[in-house]
Each structure stands twice: as structure tokens, then as C-alpha cells.
Amino acid sequence: MPVLYHHPMSSASRFVRLILAEYGFQVELMEERPWEKRKEFLSLNPAGTLPVYVDNSMRTLSGAGVISEFMDETHGALKRDRRLLAEDPFQRAEIRRLMEWFLHKLESDVTRPLVRERVYKLQMRPDEGGGAPDSKVLRTSRANIRQHMKYLTWLAGSRPWLAGSRISYADLAAASAVSILDYMGEIDWAEAPVAKEWYQRLKSRPSFRPLLTERVRGLTPVSHYADLDF
């Protein structure tokens, strides 16, 4: 069975897990702590980033962008209206723009610093950078969430799904990041009803279920985390 190296608090990992689940793939999940920089892991992916997919012939695909494009080329292209990338090149460009937005921009503005301060640092040794969260980083990242939720609200309010009329990689990328922020109780849903309605639709999909039952050590999720009707 193929193996996916992932971390439960990595948006890019969740994104690829959702794609695999939507397309009905079984994989063995291996949790990787990227800050440990394990030699065996770096030999699979010298960039040290998650996720990494290793197929049955031990061929390696590294990173959410690479894996998602590969999955589209080898499987998505045959799925017709269940394809998670569009057929039209401009629509594909819009989906990819939003993937970048949620997996790179939201990631560096919000998700990565918050996860590092609130989750990774609990598990890191002091010489790896572990310790108490840096309140200044928390404050900056939280200030950024509000802008991102506004943009998500605008997208969710102006189109049936984030990139157009069909569910796509853009929705899965956004929901991956949102689910991590929601786990940590960082999202004020009362302020974002339109985004909430969109996220409810995502959360209710069978592909999402494994993400909602997963727990990370040292951090209990917010009480409504796994509720489909929150």
C-alpha cells in the first residue's frame, strides 16, 4: 500500500489526504515531525517538507503541489464531473491561484506560525526550539486571520464553491487550513456566517471524517470541532 508521510497539523498534508479520500485511495499514514529532520525522511525529500507520498514501487512524490498535480494527471482527468481540477485552463489557473493562497499565503501569514507556537513547540525539545509560545507571534498571526476570513467570506459568497461552480482543489486546500485553525479554536464563526455555511458543506463530506476524529497530543480541540452542525 502507498505510504503518506504527514502531520495532523500540516495543511498541505490534510489537503492531500482529502484528495486521496475523495478519489477513493487507501494509503498508510506515517506521522512525521518535520522539525526533527530525520535522515531517512530527508533522503525521501531533501526539502524536508510534508506531505511525501511513496507509491508501491517506492517512487516518491514530495509536496502538496506536486502530489495534487500528479493525482489529477493520473486519476482526476478520468473523473469527469467528480474531477477536482477544471478542464478549462483559466479555471485551472484560478483553482491553482487559490491553492497557493491557502497553502502558501494563509500558511505563512497564519497557520504555520500558530501551529508552531501552539502545537509543535509543546512537542519539541528545548534544543529544537521547544518551549512557551511567543505572544508577539500569536498576536500578529491572529490579527492576520481576520483579513483571511474576509477573503474566504467573499469567495464563498460570490460563487457556489470557492473557485467556481464545482468543488475543487481550492475548497480542499482552504478547508484543510481552516480545519486546523478551527481545531485550535482560532476562528470566530459568529463573525463569518457565509464562510461557516461553506465549511459545513465541506465538513459533512465522508472524506473529512478522519480529520475530525484525529487528536494531537497536548491540545484538545475546541468543543464544536467535530460537530457537523456547529
Next chain:
Amino acid sequence: MPVLYHHPMSSASRFVRLILAEYGFQVELMEERPWEKRKEFLSLNPAGTLPVYVDNSMRTLSGAGVISEFMDETHGALKRDRRLLAEDPFQRAEIRRLMEWFLHKLESDVTRPLVRERVYKLQMRPDEGGGAPDSKVLRTSRANIRQHMKYLTWLAGSRPWLAGSRISYADLAAASAVSILDYMGEIDWAEAPVAKEWYQRLKSRPSFRPLLTERVRGLTPVSHYADLDF
């Protein structure tokens, strides 16, 4: 004519300019200073990143990944052995992995901090973050170059082109970043003869010529910058 918003010291911009030149496209270049966060520019690309391509129908493509995939789908796919992405999904994955490496990892480890400290800060107003370079940032980034040059050497030494037997987006992405570092005199070529031979081949291509004649205000390039035989 389509317009490309770019900056001469942005690897992602150079990468897209090389693709357009290799495929024989004419575009109007508009220099954009991303740190100014111009409203009109942000309305084209809310992420504020370069490059941005605007076609004759005013349709916008934002970011090197999005533009390069679009160019492959609409033009590259018809180019046969002059195509800059492979046909095989695993080879495509390897090309994309290396694009990520040079446009994201090398960028955040080396190119972005060095360009910011040595070029952008000269042109920024004090309230935009302008001023003298931060010597600590320079030191860290320069220490990272050595590791990256080793990896480039390994790639260039083990394959005819970085991702395999044919020139690809991987070479253009790497050469874009390398050309910016070389402009600033940050690369010790005596230490990297194999990478040098690869870069010479890239530099000699007609698509490269416009990059070699361009100058940025306040910073004269290293003397060998435009020499094909350096």
C-alpha cells in the same frame, strides 16, 4: 500585447520571462515594486506577489506556478521535444519538485532575504522598511548558499539537465535564481565548476540575453555577470 508585471530581481519573474522567451511570446514588461503594495496591482493579484500576466482580454494569471502550468497547457503541450514540461507524470513531478525547490526553498533560504537586504532596502523609504542591510540576515543567507550550490552541483553532475535528459522548467527556475545571486556577486564559481558548466549552457540561450543586459538602480552587477564565458 499581453503585459507581465515583474521585478528584475524576482526569481519567479525571471522564470516566467524565460518561459515566454523560449516559447517565442512577446509581452510588455511593467516593473512593479511589490513592497509598495499599489492598490491597482493588488486588485490584479490580492496576494501581492510577482509575476502577474495579463492577457489581451484582460484575464489575469498570478504567480509563477500558475503561469507556467497555464503556458504548458495552452502552448507547451504542442511543442513536442521543445516542451519545457515532460510527458510522463513522474518526470513532470520531478520537474515540479525542482521548481518548488528553486522558487520556494532557495528563495526563502537565500534569494529573497539577500535581494531584500541588498536591493529593495536601497529603494524603499524608511517607513517601508528601507535602510542599511542587516548583517545577520546577510550572514545567514550566505551560509545557506553553499548548501544550495552543493545540491545544484549534484543535480547538474548526475543528469544532462537538472530534471533529466531535456531542458525543462527546472533549469529555467534554477537559472533564474542563480542569475540574481550571480548579479549580486554572491556565487563563488571556482568552488562549483559543474554547476558553472550547466549555467554557461543556460546563459548562452537567446532567451537569457535580456536578463543579462538589465541593470537595477543602485547596484552594479559583478564584472563577469553578462559574460557567456566567465
